[in-house]
Structure formats: C-alpha cells, structure tokens
Amino acid sequence: MTAFVAGPGAGLLSACATAGTGGEPAPAPSITASADARNPFGVDAKKPLEVVIFSGGYGDAYARELHQELYKKAFPGVTIEHNATQQIGTQLRPRFVAGDVPDVLNNSGPESMDLAALAAEGHLADLAPLFDAPSIDDPAKRVRDTITPAVIDNAKIDGKDLVLNYTVSHRxxxxxxxxxxxxxxxxxxxxxxxxxxxxxxxxxxxxxxxxxxxxxxxxxxxxxxxxxxxxxxxxxxxxxxxxxxxxxxxxxxxxxxxxxxxxxxxxxxxxxxxxxxxxxxxxxxxxxxxxxxxxxxxxxxxxxxxxxxxxxxxxxxxxxxxxxxxxxxxxxVGVGENFVVGAKGENPQGGLEYLRIMLSKEGARGFTERTKNLTVVNGAAEGLDLPAGLMSAARAQDSAGANIITEAxxxxxxxxxxxxxxxxxxxxxxxxxxxxxxxxxxxxxxxxxxxxxxxxxxxxxx
Missing domain, CATH: 3.40.190.10 (Periplasmic binding protein-like II)
Known part of the structure; x- marks a missing residue:
C-alpha cells in the first residue's frame, strides 16, 4: 500500500513519555557510520533482528524470501523474527507503550502508526547515517545518491531524517x-x-x-x-x-x-x-x-x-x-510505503543495515519482480518485463513531464x-x-x- 494511510488519531503514544518513567522520552541513540563499507553501522552479526511487515497489497514474501535472506547472507547464522500483519496499530501500539519495539517496522495500512507521535516519543532512529552510508552496489556512492530525491524530502519529521519511503506510486x-x-x-x-x-x-x-x-x-x-x-x-x-x-x-x-x-x-x-x-x-x-x-x-x-x-x-x-x-x-507521482527503524529496539544498527540492503539494486529489483511495483532505487527495474498497469503508469508519468501533482x-x-x-x-x-x-x-x-x-x-x- 502506501506510506501514510489512515488509522487512529493523534495521541496514540501519549502514555509513552511517562509510562514506567514519569519523565520526558529518552533520546534516540545516535548511530554513526563506521569506516567499514561492508558493515558501516557496526552490526553485531550474532544479534537477532525483528522485522514487522504490513501484509497488504505487496504481501510479505518480498521481505521473507528476499530482503531477509540477503541480510542472512551478509550475517550468516543470524536469527530474524519475521512478523506480518494487517493490524499494525492494534498489534504494535501496546508494544511501543511498553518499550518492546521491533527493529524494522513497515508502517502501512488502515491501522498505521502516527509517525509524528512516534518521533516525538523518541521511537524513530535517525536515518541520516543510512542515507550517508556507502551504497552496497557502489561504495564510492552514498545511498542518498542512488535513490530519487523525493525520498529525502519525505524522510523528514521535525527536520530529521526518520522515515524511508520505499516505493514509487502513481495515484x-x-x-x-x-x-x-x-x-x-x-x-x-x-x-x-x-x-x-x-x-x-x-x-x-x-x-x-x-x-x-x-x-x-x-x-x-x-x-x-x-x-x-x-x-x-x-x-x-x-x-x-x-x-x-x-x-x-x-x-x-x-x-x-x-x-x-x-x-x-x-x-x-x-x-x-x-x-x-x-x-x-x-x-x-x-x-x-x-x-x-x-x-x-x-x-x-x-x-x-x-x-x-x-x-x-x-x-x-x-x-x-x-x-x-x-x-x-x-x-x-509520489513515494510511499514507509519503513522506520526502532530507536529503542534491540538492534537499531541491524535495522539500518536491513534498510541499506533494501536500497541495493538486488533488493529493489527483486521487490519489483515480486510485487510488480517500482522502488525509489534508480535504475533497479531496467530490463524487467513489467505488467500492463505499471507500464501504463510509467507512460503517463513520461507524458506528464513537469506536470506532477505533489504528494500531500x-x-x-x-x-x-x-x-x-x-x-x-x-x-x-x-x-x-x-x-x-x-x-x-x-x-x-x-x-x-x-x-x-x-x-x-x-x-x-x-
């Protein structure tokens, strides 16, 4: 589906700042990219990773069969807990209140979480290190230089890069x-x-x-x-x-x-x-x-x-x-299907690396092959045999030229x-x-x- 669909109103996490603490929300941990282009976030290869996927229009096979397998290939022997649901809010809201959060969350569907509220409570990891990290395909390039600029425009909440929108959609x-x-x-x-x-x-x-x-x-x-x-x-x-x-x-x-x-x-x-x-x-x-x-x-x-x-x-x-x-x-034409990394999760470093793998050409091309939808990664779908609807959308985008209606x-x-x-x-x-x-x-x-x-x-x- 798309990144910002409807769900319960504001105040979703009003209890989070005080639940069990009585004070202000704890600051999200900062993660600085290391000098190792193969492991820029210093991921502990033995640390488990939890991924929650909204199983809607895209299903969840792309995560299980592709992105998580690529992560396991990078860190042999790692354990990944995969959870798929169409009830993001119902299942995740109590966990965020309790401080038990996943490392990667695909926040989508009719019960998507309030991102501004999550950000205010310090639950979203800073993605600037991800965007500035070396690309998997070409370490001489930063990740931000391999994706459509709209990703960076739409990543910001309160001036910080907190959200990754993964797909290009035509509404x-x-x-x-x-x-x-x-x-x-x-x-x-x-x-x-x-x-x-x-x-x-x-x-x-x-x-x-x-x-x-x-x-x-x-x-x-x-x-x-x-x-x-x-x-x-x-x-x-x-x-x-x-x-x-x-x-x-x-x-x-x-x-x-x-x-x-x-x-x-x-x-x-x-x-x-x-x-x-x-x-x-x-x-x-x-x-x-x-x-x-x-x-x-x-x-x-x-x-x-x-x-x-x-x-x-x-x-x-x-x-x-x-x-x-x-x-x-x-x-x-907009970017959508948002992913966030839990700043207070057990493995935010692994969460960032998971998103970096998603933004590789292999990760993006495989997503398009499985879901018949384009990603924000430049050139990842070149040469693919795309279905009629997607070809129609691509032609419509070409015909529109500069006349693109902006995303709300x-x-x-x-x-x-x-x-x-x-x-x-x-x-x-x-x-x-x-x-x-x-x-x-x-x-x-x-x-x-x-x-x-x-x-x-x-x-x-x-």
Missing part, C-alpha cells in the same frame, strides 16, 4: 483498457466527457466511479486533494500541509469536492459504502465499475483475482474547469487531521454533509491543530 483513476477497447470508449479528458461516459456506462449497468467506503475512504480523500491541485495548482496542497489560513476553504478544494460529490450522486453506487477495498476492487474487475481511485499497487494486490481479459491502465483526472492550473495529463504530507505529519478527513470524506460523498460543510469542518480541525502547542509543526516550501 489516479484506474480502469480496464480492454473493456474500453471492446466498447469503443475513449478515456475522458474533460469533465463533460467524463459525465457523458457516465451516462453511457449507466445504460450498460456500470457505475462510472466507486471507492471503498468502509475501509478505504482515504483513497477518495487523496482523489479530492489531487483534483483540487489539478484545478488550483500544487500550492493548494502545500497550503494544506502547512496549515495555512483558509487552505481547506480555498475555491479549488470546494470545486473538487463538489465535482466528485455530483459524480457519486449521479453515477455512483451507494451500496459500495458498506464494502471494503477488496470487495470494491473485485467489482471493478467484474466491470461493474469503470473508474477506481487508487495507487499503482492495485495490480499486484488483485493479481490472484484479475481475469485474463482485464487490463489495468491509469487515467489522469479529467479537466474539471476550462481554467485548471494544471493541464490534462497531470498526474500524482499532512497525512504523516498530522494524522489526527487525516483520519478526520477520511471520516468526513465518507460523510460528504454519502450526502450527509455539503461540500461547503466538509471544507469548513476540515478547516476548523486544521486550525485547532495549528493552535495546539503540543503538536509539533512541520512546513514545506515545495
């Missing part, structure tokens, strides 16, 4: 190219064409659009945000991330929410609000839905259910107005705001509140967080 509207070809339909480029296609699809008994209302409203929250950026430019999202005054009440946000609420009312299916993401995605595979707002992990996630005549392809958001700030073809970061910075936004997304899409009320409610929540001195504030300029 847009996904459809069945084979169905479109058989029906003679063209991918709509304007909102008028989009609604006209909705009328045609309705005659065929097909919903124009759907998203998972029960467990995946954040898919649609992303879609609302990236539509707003299409209309008003990336500054719309930057202002939201920076808790800028009136950011949620900006006209492009209202226009985006209104447009999608109307699509849902006219061409959606209300019964889908009770479905989870897998159930909705199966309906998509059955051609009961034309467009589904999700990221490029969808193809691997649904590989076992996908019929042979279904061909995943990506469609940019159609022009909503005649004066959209970003042209048709603008697409959101408040979902990792202010999880309480993001969680509230997902709940309000279902409310507005179901018609329980108006678009104006949605924007006003989100603005009120953002302002409350901005005024809360206990919440660390983050800023971005681009």
């Amino acid at each position: 847009a509207l996904w459809y069945n190219a084979a169905l479109f070809a058989s029906m003679g339909w063209a991918v709509p480029t304007t909102w008028a064409e989009f609604t006209a296609l909705g009328e045609q699809a309705k005659k065929e008994g097909i919903a124009l659009f759907a998203y998972p209302g029960q467990k995946g409203p954040y898919y649609q929250l992303w879609n609302l945000l990236y539509t707003a950026a299409k209309i008003g430019g990336n500054q719309v999202i930057i202002d939201i991330d920076n808790l800028a005054e009136g950011a949620w009440n900006a006209e492009p946000v209202k226009q985006a929410v209104t447009a999608w609420v109307e699509i849902q009312a006219k061409y959606g299916e209300k019964s889908y609000f009770g479905l989870d993401h897998t159930q909705t995605q199966v309906k998509h595979l059955r051609n009961e839905v034309l467009f589904y707002p999700v990221g490029s992990w969808i193809e691997n996630e649904m590989a076992k259910d996908k019929p042979d005549d279904f061909e995943y392809a990506i469609a940019p958001i159609p022009d909503v107005t005649a004066a959209d700030a970003m042209p048709y073809g603008a697409i959101q 970061r408040f979902e990792g910075w202010y999880k309480e705001l993001f969680d509230y936004g997902t709940a309000q997304t279902n409310a507005v899409m179901a018609g329980r509140i108006t678009p104006e009320r949605f924007c006003a409610d989100l603005q009120e929540k953002a302002d409350a967080i901005k005024d809360d001195a206990s919440v660390p504030k983050q800023t971005r300029s681009r």
